[in-house]
Amino acid sequence: MARVVVVTSGKGGVGKTTTTAAIGAALAQTGGAGGKGGERVVVVDFDVGLRNLDLIMGAERRVVFDLINVIQGDAKLHQALIRDKRIENLALLPASQTRDKDALTAEGVAQVIAELREKFDWIICDSPAGIERGAALAMHHADTAIIVTNPEVSSVRDSDRIIGLLDSKTERAAKGERVEKHLLLTRYDPVRAARGDMLKTEDVLEILSIPLLGIIPESQEVLRASNLGAPVTLNAPDSAPARAYADAVRRLRGETLDMVVPTERRGFVDRLFGRRVA
């Protein structure tokens, strides 16, 4: 039974695309028989006009057709899907860069999601920022939502708004069912939180009152991975954010794990010379 997951936030720049790529790759690599992977995963970019998931996944030079081409019948779904070169059971459905978001129709999206449900076990939808059409359609068919939030006032406020929309404007809401909601706290800095200058995990949880999927620490590995066009879980699997994403994926599959904020394992050279700032 396929599961549709939307990665959403309201606010831009909080880490939706990074999260979609990292979770998509981690889902494809783990689970399945013996935890060796095998479940079929697709990551779908809904940010029409400002696509970026292709770039973060390192597939930007292989985009031929996109979501809008499929919706408008210019291409078949299998022609638009880009298979990942590193993980064979991972695919990407890119958004259109040239069309505007009005080309995204409710019927078209419903059709594509229905087709993806037949081909994949996990469909991860990367929502655009905002609460307009693109964001509304990205969440519409979701069974599960990952709400990406930074420990910062404007991000928390926008997440609250998105939670309201997930409870009222989705297909599940229309049927009187609920979208399963998870909070993913990103760019978290435990040192600043302990000093009292950053909202603590408990503060955000109390305000938004949805269960916590994971805490991704602020890390230079995220930028390194995006520079190279590889999900952070693939590029630096032992790094703190990658381990945090791996834990989040296990929780998404229903496991219960202790909630810890992973810290960077520093190598000998790092310890000798300290962290370089730039």
Next chain:
Amino acid sequence: MSIFSFFVRRGTAPVARERLQILLAHERVATSGEGGDVVALLREEILAVIAKHFPIERDRVQVKLDRGSTVSTLEIGVEMPVDAKLGPRARVA
């Protein structure tokens, strides 16, 4: 910042937390579609009542709103021109 205040510093996060709690309590009601934003509704209705008795210029009306955690206050200041034709009940407004 004095040395003393450095030691008793609570940090800014508690302020952020409190501001968010108050703000979201109001926004959840306003966007839920149930009842809507009562304070905004009151503002419009009060102004409409005043407008029934004499013409009011929108840009000469001062509306101050303070959304608190338990109590909100709405202050409406209307300039009533001396030569405005006031009906007998206008004094009540």
